[in-house]
Amino acid sequence: MTAAEIRAVAVAGQSTPGAEEALRTVRSTCRGVAVVSNNSAECVRVFLKLHGLEQYVTNIVGRPSQQPHLMKPNPFPLITAAEQLHIDVTSCTLIGDSLTDIQAAHAAGATAIGYANKPHKTDLFTKAKADFVTDDMHAIANALTTA
Numbered sequence: 069m070t071a072a073e074i075r076a077v078a079v080a081g082q083s084t085p086g087a088e089e090a091l092r093t094v095r096s097t098c099r100g101v102a103v104v105s106n107n108s109a110e111c112v113r114v115f116l117k118l119h120g121l122e123q124y125v126t127n128i129v130g131r132p133s134q135q136p137h138l139m140k141p142n143p144f145p146l147i148t149a150a151e152q153l154h155i156d157v158t159s160c161t162l163i164g165d166s167l168t169d170i171q172a173a174h175a176a177g178a179t180a181i182g183y184a185n186k187p188h189k190t191d192l193f194t195k196a197k198a199d200f201v202t203d204d205m206h207a208i209a210n211a212l213t214t215a
Contacts, residue, residue: 073111083119084185086205090163091124093212100126102149104162104172106139107131127152141171146178163208165189170196181208 094101101124105112109130116122129149131139138144143157150157162173163181170193173180182193182201193201202208 070108070110073107074114077111077115077118080115083115083121084183084205086207086209088119088121088124090205090209090212091121093209095124097212100153100155102127102129102153104129104140104145104149105131106145106168140166140168141175143172143176146172146176150176150178167192167196170198183208 091101103112103116103125105128107130109128112128112130113122116125116128127149129145129152132144140146146160146162147157150160153160158177160176161179161181162169162176163183164170164173165183165185170180170182174197180196180198180200182189182196182198183205184190184193184201184203187203190201190203
């Protein structure tokens, strides 16, 4: 499965507009950035390297090997990322584009920002009680700059 994910990275297209700006802004505030994914950590690493984003990411927590019950919406990956960053998970913010991201953030006690990269997701994330919903990653970078 990991090999297929890595092959898919090559044809995945560009990174999300505004993502680099948001990552750069977070790092400039001396905060750690962890990518938490239900994909393999290796797949995420390849994607970040391909798009020149690896310098902004402190840790990657990928799909737990042979333990699908620990994938999001289980809070395990978020708790693991927080432990690796030596911070309390309740002081973390997860920016995610899926319902399982929002559910995992709630289960971990973290702040949940829903990135509605498709029109139907705004309502989905609102109903799931995301703390904030946006369809613009630049807005996240701007909010981080003024926070």
